[in-house]
Amino acid sequence: MIKTSFKYFLNKFIKKHTLTLLLIFLLSICTLLFSFISPLLIKSLVDNVFVGKMTNLFVYIILGIIGMYIFSSVSSYYNSYLTGKLNLVLLREVSGTVFNVVQFASLKSTQTIKVGDMITRIMGNTQIAINIPVRIIPQIFMSVVSIIVPFFIMLSLNYTLALIIMSPVVLFALSSNIFGNKMEKIQKAFLETNASIYSFLKENLSIIPLIKVFNLEKWSQNRFNNHMNDYYGISLNYTKTSSLNSSLSSLILGVPIVLLITFGGYMVLDGSISLGTFTAFLAYTSIFFSPISQLSGIWTSYKSSLPAFDRLKEILDMDEETGIESELSVTDGEITFDNVWFSYDNRYILNGFNATFKKGLNYIVGDNGTGKSTILKLICSLYPVEKGSIKVDGQDIIKIKRDSLIGNISMIFSDPYLFDGTIYENLRIGKLDATYNEVKSVAKLVKIHDFIETTPNKYDTQVGENGIMLSSGEKQKIALARAVLKDSPIILLDEVTKSIDKDSRKSINEVIDELKMEKTIIIVTHNSREIEVNSNIIYLEQDSESKNPAPSSIPDLAP
Numbered sequence: 001m002i003k004t005s006f007k008y009f010l011n012k013f014i015k016k017h018t019l020t021l022l023l024i025f026l027l028s029i030c031t032l033l034f035s036f037i038s039p040l041l042i043k044s045l046v047d048n049v050f051v052g053k054m055t056n057l058f059v060y061i062i063l064g065i066i067g068m069y070i071f072s073s074v075s076s077y078y079n080s081y082l083t084g085k086l087n088l089v090l091l092r093e094v095s096g097t098v099f100n101v102v103q104f105a106s107l108k109s110t111q112t113i114k115v116g117d118m119i120t121r122i123m124g125n126t127q128i129a130i131n132i133p134v135r136i137i138p139q140i141f142m143s144v145v146s147i148i149v150p151f152f153i154m155l156s157l158n159y160t161l162a163l164i165i166m167s168p169v170v171l172f173a174l175s176s177n178i179f180g181n182k183m184e185k186i187q188k189a190f191l192e193t194n195a196s197i198y199s200f201l202k203e204n205l206s207i208i209p210l211i212k213v214f215n216l217e218k219w220s221q222n223r224f225n226n227h228m229n230d231y232y233g234i235s236l237n238y239t240k241t242s243s244l245n246s247s248l249s250s251l252i253l254g255v256p257i258v259l260l261i262t263f264g265g266y267m268v269l270d271g272s273i274s275l276g277t278f279t280a281f282l283a284y285t286s287i288f289f290s291p292i293s294q295l296s297g298i299w300t301s302y303k304s305s306l307p308a309f310d311r312l313k314e315i316l317d318m319d320e321e322t323g324i325e326s327e328l329s330v331t332d333g334e335i336t337f338d339n340v341w342f343s344y345d346n347r348y349i350l351n352g353f354n355a356t357f358k359k360g361l362n363y364i365v366g367d368n369g370t371g372k373s374t375i376l377k378l379i380c381s382l383y384p385v386e387k388g389s390i391k392v393d394g395q396d397i398i399k400i401k402r403d404s405l406i407g408n409i410s411m412i413f414s415d416p417y418l419f420d421g422t423i424y425e426n427l428r429i430g431k432l433d434a435t436y437n438e439v440k441s442v443a444k445l446v447k448i449h450d451f452i453e454t455t456p457n458k459y460d461t462q463v464g465e466n467g468i469m470l471s472s473g474e475k476q477k478i479a480l481a482r483a484v485l486k487d488s489p490i491i492l493l494d495e496v497t498k499s500i501d502k503d504s505r506k507s508i509n510e511v512i513d514e515l516k517m518e519k520t521i522i523i524v525t526h527n528s529r530e531i532e533v534n535s536n537i538i539y540l541e542q543d544s545e546s547k548n549p550a551p552s553s554i555p556d557l558a559p
């Protein structure tokens, strides 16, 4: 699974940056050149200048070292700048794509992941995934080059000594593999725990009033502590394993040095290698083994980053909302449900539901949980139906482009969903190009204008997160104003007058009365006293059978 997600990620996001990555690889080699050449310059310094007394070479070697330093520093600057830039470009592209998928995915699929978890995936996991192609793979490449080049140089200097010194490589390969697999498992658990902490915090911080009125502070604290204990346990395991890995690497790193001093030292005394060759070996041994030791750390980070791909792919694979073919043309505004089946998590809410909603007033009434709100959401295509069809003026909504369908519908949820902005901005989402005057006249219509005028900055007053500065009734009036402003032929209202006072309700009903002449209005309500005579009524029961009763025969569902 991880392999497929990784390949998919590379093809979707990294392939188009191949040139930049190649340039980064090239600059990495340039940065390394100095470390490869400098031991040879030192060898020449010892053997030719100090021992062989070729003093004319001295100045060239010094100039060579200075030149290599400058070249290496310039390459290193461009290398790190390009890497940082590519990282930022990819972060913007990947998180933008993931966010976009979440926006357009069906509600059913987005609801499978908790909000806090989703946030950690969009930002945190994206960065972890990007690290692999942008930092980890170039580091692996650099390490491999840093191993291969000194390997051949050492072989050319002294074949036997080179092979003796390189023998501990096997130990590195073994420990990297063992630790890499272990870290992959730990990181998977770590990412899940991290996501559940975010989800818990997101939920907890949004229900603080509930916690206060039920005296749940201690209970809540315990839940947080439990999450933190899990986090602590997994993080400690991570720290323990990675510390063990790095100290084991340092221990293994000592083996070739001991081998060089023992065998190389013997060879110098023996006269089979020069002192310069021994010095060059000393330098190449650390050049050769430090990337091997780094490689085991990089391999561990590579393995531990892999679970992030699966978590991102889960989002990128989400179903898009349906409706791709045609535009909706609303003439009579008739909506028909024909043998509609729909379930949440295999629990059927609608079993072959049939109903017709016509231009004018339509009511859906029924007990809690019978599927009234679900019917409105299905008309908006927020969820796809499983069997049967929903048609608007004979056009199956499954074939209609989503923005065309939604362009013809105003849906007001029972929760008005306000965002953190001004009253004006919140009203205007019904019609983004509405003028100030248009917004104002609609606010007057739904009886919220007078209240707005009393707020500190009038229409520019900030409403706070989810409209926390406003009362439930004020929020519902704002939501209603949005629907009126949108002026669409179909209006769906889910218990929108439940928190509205008697006078305002009266004027809102007058607005609805005016709109019913030319629009299809479907109202979900529990208050049968509000239902107009001669309107179309769908009464839902637990088995989802619909009847068309006379208003007088509907049980009074109001509390």
Ligand SMILES: Nc1ncnc2c1ncn2[C@@H]1O[C@H](COP(=O)(O)OP(=O)(O)OP(=O)(O)O)[C@@H](O)[C@H]1O
Pocket (backbone or CB within 6 Å): 111, 344, 345, 349, 366, 367, 368, 369, 370, 371, 372, 373, 374, 375
């Ligand atoms: N996103 C969801 N995931 C799973 N089950 C859901 C979801 N939304 C609603 N349900 C379930 O579907 C059933 C119908 O819900 P719906 O909100 O449509 O009922 P309703 O008739 O509007 O209820 P109420 O009168 O209480 O507002 C309920 O039993 C509810 O638990």
